[in-house]
Every structure is written in structure tokens, then in C-alpha cells.
Amino acid sequence: MNRKSQTLSALGVVFGDIGTSPLYAVSVAISSLGAGDLQPEAVMGCISLILWALIIVVTLKYVIFVMRADNDGQGGVFALYGLLHLKSGRQSRDQDSRRGLALQLWILILAAGLLFGDGVITPAISVLSAMEGLSVIAPASGSLVVPLTVLMLAALFAVQFMGTSRIGGLFGPITLLWFVTITYFGLRQILVHPEILWALNPMFALQFFAQHTLRAALVVLGGVMLVVTGGEALYADMGHFGKSPIRRAWFAVVFPALIVSYLGQGAFLLSGAHVGNVFFSSLPSSSVLPVVILATAATVIASQALISGAFSLTAQASALGLFPRLKLVHTHHQHEGQVYSPLVNSLLFIGSVWLVIRFGSSLALGSAYGLAVSGNMFATSIAMITVAQSYWRWTSWQAFGLFGAFAAVDLVFLISNCTKFEDGGYIPVTIAAVLFMVMVSWRWGRKATFNAYMNVNTMTMAELIALRSRQRHFLDKNVILMVPNPLLQMEDRAPALLQLFWERYGVFPRHLIFLQVMHRKSPFIHDERYRVTTFVNKSDHGSVSSMTVYFGFMEDPNVEAILETTARNHLVDLSPIPGDWMIHTSIENILAPGNMSVLRRWRLKVFLLLRQISTPGYYYYGLGNRVQLSIEVLPVRLGDAFLRT
Structure with a gap:
């Protein structure tokens, strides 16, 4: 496979989640401000926060630094777990160091539970946000959004047993078309209100904090967090394509498209138009229906990546002795990483449908989304401190200085999402807590059984x-x-x-x-x-x-x-x-x-x-x-x- 084909394939598999965030992220972020606070300064500050979240969290942290930490070419939370576990077995460490390393391993196990929660929420919020475009075309069709979303999810989960190899070839071109589309419509709005380009100045983000109370700023940050959902996928899917194709796709296509799209939505907000869903409201009325169709395809692709990721996480957790050995079906004879779990598929489907019915809109569901992502990103930053010292030979000052700063940013996002705990943030926390208990109990029980067996x-x-x-x-x-x-x-x-x-x-x-x-x-x-x-x-x-x-x-x-x-x-x-x-x-x-x-x-x-x-x-x-x-x-x-x- 040549470089262009690799990059195109990476577009379809890796960037579906983060690429569909423009559908709902700005709407969730500005909804926290209230209709009376959509002044130009607030809009500029909110968009500036979004842009710099992409730059700091995704570009600097993941694309440039975290992707260097591969475990035999693989990335993701269990690759980090393997690196730390190997490190714990190689060196004799003092008691405090061993305890610190053990704590990091437990944090990564909890992060794995949060990723499963992400796998439940992403299909629900992605497909739901795409279907909400129908209410922009015909407001009377709003009552059909939830039933159509449930039908789409049912169809998506019903074909999982077939694997992704048959339809995976379409993912790249469709996702590329999606990024071209959001770039085009973003540019249209920027040309109308070019002053939005000042949002690239980080001073507007800092001024936003100065002009709002701490609680109000944290609530907005909870919405801003949604723009970096999918950032972990760049690292987790590294083993499928390698670092170079993912980095090429990010810098050549995805990053510019997202920047332009968010600037375009900010420019639309500067016009003062009354909006519901910012993304669809910013489109010309004649373009909404085709974009809804394209957005539906893009969100299905994003959901597919998370569902397949949940299957892979299950297989990896079982192999690492952290999870019961569930029935796994290999859906491709040449790619052993493509697996399907009937039980996990059923649980994801039930969870996603329940979320759609329970919340009814992507705006409401956004409260449940960010907590899982921010928790996982914080765990990655903490683990990277040890990885940088152990495998890259960084000094403590270098490791703590860089990844400690990233962890601080992640912690701010985590705290901001905790403000939405009662509004839905409890859902990923509950899922993570249950799975954490499952993994800890399974690991403990296997160890106790093995020790008893050996004492016979x-x-x-x-x-x-x-x-x-x-x-x-x-x-x-x-x-x-x-x-x-x-x-x-x-x-x-x-x-x-x-x-x-x-x-x-x-x-x-x-x-x-x-x-x-x-x-x-x-x-x-x-x-x-x-x-x-x-x-x-x-x-x-x-x-x-x-x-x-x-x-x-x-x-x-x-x-x-x-x-x-x-x-x-x-x-x-x-x-x-x-x-x-x-x-x-x-x-x-x-x-x-x-x-x-x-x-x-x-x-x-x-x-x-x-x-x-x-x-x-x-x-x-x-x-x-x-x-x-x-x-x-x-x-x-x-x-x-x-x-x-």
C-alpha cells in the first residue's frame, strides 16, 4: 500500500470520531453561555478555547509526543499498560516507586473502563447529531429524530458480525469528502466575518476566563472538551497504519479542516442569527439535506471505529488477564486484529439505544460524553511521565515538565466535566466503575486460584x-x-x-x-x-x-x-x-x-x-x-x- 492509500485509509478509520465533533461541539459549548451572553467577545473566546484545545491536546500531546510511545508498533491504553508492566518487571525499585507504578497501572485499568463507556456514548451522540439536521430542514420532523436514530443504530450493530473488511474501503473516501465539505462551508462563513480569525490569538481564550466566573468557565470547558474526543484514537489505532500515515493525514487534511470548520461556526455566531444546532444552521438551506446524508455516513464510520475498538479492547484485556475470556469471532482470515464479540456488541447496542431515548438530543447527551474522554486523557498523561523516563531516558524535570503540564490541562478538562456529573456525567463513570470492578475482581480471582493450585x-x-x-x-x-x-x-x-x-x-x-x-x-x-x-x-x-x-x-x-x-x-x-x-x-x-x-x-x-x-x-x-x-x-x-x- 502506497503512502496516499495509507493516508486515505487512516482518514476513514482513525479520524471519524474527532472529525464529526463539529456537528455538536460548538452547540454544546455555547449553550453553556446562555442566549443573553453570546456577545462577540464571548464567541471569540469560546472559539479560541476550541482551537487551542486542538493545538495543545491533540497536535502537541498526541500527534507529536504520545505517538512516540509505541509498544512494538501498537498504541492505546493497553499498550501503555504493557510498557509499564514490562518496566515493573525489569528493574528492582524502591517501595515508593513500586507503589507509584502500581497506582499508574490501576489508573490505566480504570481508563480502559472509561474507553468502554466512550464506546457506548459515541455511536449514540454521533448518529443522533447527524439526524438532528432533519429538524433544520423541517422543524415538524423533530419528533422523528430519536426513532430514526434508533433504527440507524439497530442497522449498524446488526451487521457487526460481518466485520469491517467489506465496507472499510469506502471509509477513507467518504471521510475525505466530509472534511472537504466542512472546510468549504467553514470558509464561506469566514469570508463573511473574517474578524473571527482573531480567535487564533490565545489571548482571547485567556480573556474568556477573566470575563466569566470560574464555574461558568468550567461549564464551557466541558463543552470545549468535545472537540478533542477522538484524540485518543490517533494513538490507539497507530498499530493499524503506523505513525507516519496518521501524522500526514492530521496535518494535511484533518487539522486544517477542523480549524476552518470551527472558525466558520464562530463566524456564523458573530452574525447574531438565532440558532439551534450551530453546524446545520450555518449551512445554506439548499445544502442541509445532502450534508445530513453525508454526516450520517460520517457518523456511522465514527461509530464503527469505536465499536471495533471496543471489540479489540475486549480481546486485549482478556489476553492480558484483566478480563474474562469472552467468545470472539475473527471476521477476517488475514487480519487477526479484526474480531467480533456477540456479548459486547449486544451490550453496546442496548447502552447506545438507552442513551438516545434517555437524553433525546446531542446537546443533552454531550454532558455524558466529555467525562470519559478527559479521564482517559489524564490517565495517558500520567503514564507518559514514567514512559518518558524509562524508555526515552528523559530526566525527571523533562518528563514532569512536559507531561505534567499536559496532565494539568487534562485535569482542568476533567474537573470541568465533573460539573456535569448529575446531568449525565455519571453514566461513563458508572460504566468505568463496573468494568474496573470486573477487571480487578477477575485479576484477583485468577491470582488467588493460581496460588491455591500451585500449593497442591x-x-x-x-x-x-x-x-x-x-x-x-x-x-x-x-x-x-x-x-x-x-x-x-x-x-x-x-x-x-x-x-x-x-x-x-x-x-x-x-x-x-x-x-x-x-x-x-x-x-x-x-x-x-x-x-x-x-x-x-x-x-x-x-x-x-x-x-x-x-x-x-x-x-x-x-x-x-x-x-x-x-x-x-x-x-x-x-x-x-x-x-x-x-x-x-x-x-x-x-x-x-x-x-x-x-x-x-x-x-x-x-x-x-x-x-x-x-x-x-x-x-x-x-x-x-x-x-x-x-x-x-x-x-x-x-x-x-x-x-x-
Whole structure:
């Protein structure tokens, strides 16, 4: 793909969200002023705030600096989580530093929850704002806006199972046409009121604060925040296109178009015309209908990017051990990153439709939108302080000076959106809090279960080999036992699952493989995909070996394909035909102590509920379709260590 094609594709996928913000951002911002306060100075100050938010938050922070922090080419909140997690494992740090790093990891987990909230709100506000153009054409059609929005959302979510590959080729040209359109109509208004160009002077933004009370200024900033929604997408989608195409698209097309569009809407406000939706009211009446159609297409594209992002976030969170393994369908055989989750899709649809019905307009829904975005941006700035010091070798003064300043700006936006908490800001906070509880409970439960599993007293590998050497008859099968930890030395303890196998069959298999799957905190694995340790390999007594398979959190964990490869290359004693394998795995029957506190008991109940909806490991790893599969119930007792976690 050449540079032009890459840039065009990036336009469609990356910039849909931030590109459709002109539909509602100015309307939300100026609505906070009240009709009686739309004086030229207030309009100039409000537009100046919008322009400099784009310059500071998106251009300087994300495009120039944050996009340098890639995790093997990937960006986004989980890429940052992986970078910080890798850093925590590389160096021995003092206790205060470890606590600070742990706090940043928890903040990023909370930010991931806010991103899911963003995925619920964006389809609702984007499509709703486009449909509101109908009321400009025919005011009597205002009652149809909500039903039509719900129908559009239903159609959008109904086709998610198909994936984006079939229609993705149209995204770029449509989005490019959208940016050309808003640039054209913005220029028309600027030519009528060229004095709006003075809004490029940041002094008007500063004067705005001087002329208004702190509360009034914060409320307006909550609306201004909407112009930078989608800024995080530039970083999150970096792995799909790379830094250069995204930066080219931003500086050549998106940034100029947004600046001109916002200046144009400001110029229209200077005319003193009575407005509802500023964007559509600023258009010539003959152009409203075609622009509504184009805006609808653009908002669907913006929504699609957020929906696909929610699917990818789910897959990444599962691979990082932060979320239950949900059923994921890969919608493209060549692009493993394109996934679809039926459960997540249903939840997003229900949430988006409820928001449309609950709020009824993009103006009202704007109160719920900014809090999720500002919280996520603040978390990114905090994490970047450590990344800059650890990976770029910046001094503390440099890292805190730059990203501390960005964090301060983000914090102001966050505080400004907190003023809208009761008006709708509670929605993303509630979603984030629920998902934070889910991720924390799942991570805690998995760790407690693993520790309890490892405390089960079993024989060592040396004892297993000695016992097996005295055996005269073997089960003539290739048996694979899935285990939670790697077995590398004779002193390592054999898994408890082996005892259950022995009790069932009374003999050991001729060829025994202990298989562990490990997800690293990097997106992809470039070096060692698997490691094989051979304990026994004799022609008369078969073989015993251990195999650890590594995956990155962006990869499809197809274990069956890896096993076939190792079998063909004779790295393990395994038939190349999956139908000849017998795979044994276990489901833990968790036995909890009776003296738990009420809080810990409820926490355990949440974890057990999450286990019920989690996809079994063998299905998640692509096993069970062509192999013989045996699932054992393994009692695991949570001991005293559990009570202290």
C-alpha cells in the first residue's frame, strides 16, 4: 500500500470520531453561555478555547509526543499498560516507586473502563447529531429524530458480525469528502466575518476566563472538551497504519479542516442569527439535506471505529488477564486484529439505544460524553511521565515538565466535566466503575486460584520420571496436559491434573506433553514462539516433555496450529494429525474457607459469576474441534493466603 492509500485509509478509520465533533461541539459549548451572553467577545473566546484545545491536546500531546510511545508498533491504553508492566518487571525499585507504578497501572485499568463507556456514548451522540439536521430542514420532523436514530443504530450493530473488511474501503473516501465539505462551508462563513480569525490569538481564550466566573468557565470547558474526543484514537489505532500515515493525514487534511470548520461556526455566531444546532444552521438551506446524508455516513464510520475498538479492547484485556475470556469471532482470515464479540456488541447496542431515548438530543447527551474522554486523557498523561523516563531516558524535570503540564490541562478538562456529573456525567463513570470492578475482581480471582493450585502437594518431575520408568505398559496415545505454569527442571512439581489422569487410567501415556500457554505484555512475539524441554525420550519408554507457547496480547492464540508445527518439525513426539491427540484440561472447583469477611465473600461471588461467562480455555486457544478432549474437575482449596489478598 502506497503512502496516499495509507493516508486515505487512516482518514476513514482513525479520524471519524474527532472529525464529526463539529456537528455538536460548538452547540454544546455555547449553550453553556446562555442566549443573553453570546456577545462577540464571548464567541471569540469560546472559539479560541476550541482551537487551542486542538493545538495543545491533540497536535502537541498526541500527534507529536504520545505517538512516540509505541509498544512494538501498537498504541492505546493497553499498550501503555504493557510498557509499564514490562518496566515493573525489569528493574528492582524502591517501595515508593513500586507503589507509584502500581497506582499508574490501576489508573490505566480504570481508563480502559472509561474507553468502554466512550464506546457506548459515541455511536449514540454521533448518529443522533447527524439526524438532528432533519429538524433544520423541517422543524415538524423533530419528533422523528430519536426513532430514526434508533433504527440507524439497530442497522449498524446488526451487521457487526460481518466485520469491517467489506465496507472499510469506502471509509477513507467518504471521510475525505466530509472534511472537504466542512472546510468549504467553514470558509464561506469566514469570508463573511473574517474578524473571527482573531480567535487564533490565545489571548482571547485567556480573556474568556477573566470575563466569566470560574464555574461558568468550567461549564464551557466541558463543552470545549468535545472537540478533542477522538484524540485518543490517533494513538490507539497507530498499530493499524503506523505513525507516519496518521501524522500526514492530521496535518494535511484533518487539522486544517477542523480549524476552518470551527472558525466558520464562530463566524456564523458573530452574525447574531438565532440558532439551534450551530453546524446545520450555518449551512445554506439548499445544502442541509445532502450534508445530513453525508454526516450520517460520517457518523456511522465514527461509530464503527469505536465499536471495533471496543471489540479489540475486549480481546486485549482478556489476553492480558484483566478480563474474562469472552467468545470472539475473527471476521477476517488475514487480519487477526479484526474480531467480533456477540456479548459486547449486544451490550453496546442496548447502552447506545438507552442513551438516545434517555437524553433525546446531542446537546443533552454531550454532558455524558466529555467525562470519559478527559479521564482517559489524564490517565495517558500520567503514564507518559514514567514512559518518558524509562524508555526515552528523559530526566525527571523533562518528563514532569512536559507531561505534567499536559496532565494539568487534562485535569482542568476533567474537573470541568465533573460539573456535569448529575446531568449525565455519571453514566461513563458508572460504566468505568463496573468494568474496573470486573477487571480487578477477575485479576484477583485468577491470582488467588493460581496460588491455591500451585500449593497442591504433588510429586516432582524427578519422582514422576522414576515412577514412570518402572511402568511396563503405557497408554498408546499422544497425551497433552494443559498446565498453568512452565515445567523446566526435575525439581518442579508435576501438575495436580496428572494425579487425576493416573487415577482414571491407572497408567501413564507413552508420549506425555505438559503444555502451558503464556501471554506476554507485548503485542506480538517476534523471537521465541515456543520453548520445549525434554525430560525423557527413549524408544522403549516413550517421552515426557514440557512445552511453553508464547503469544502477544494482539495475537490470535491458535495453540492447535503451533502444536501441528512442532509435530511436523519433530520437536516433540506428537502425531501431526490432531485427531490422534488426547488433550486433558481442568476446571477448578473452588473451595473457599468459611471464615471470609463479607466483602471478600462478595468479591469471590463476582469472580465465580465471571467464570460462568468466560469462554473455556480450550475453546479460546482453538482446541477441541479436531482433538479428543477430556475435562476434569479439580478441587482447589483457597487457604489462609487467600484471606490476606
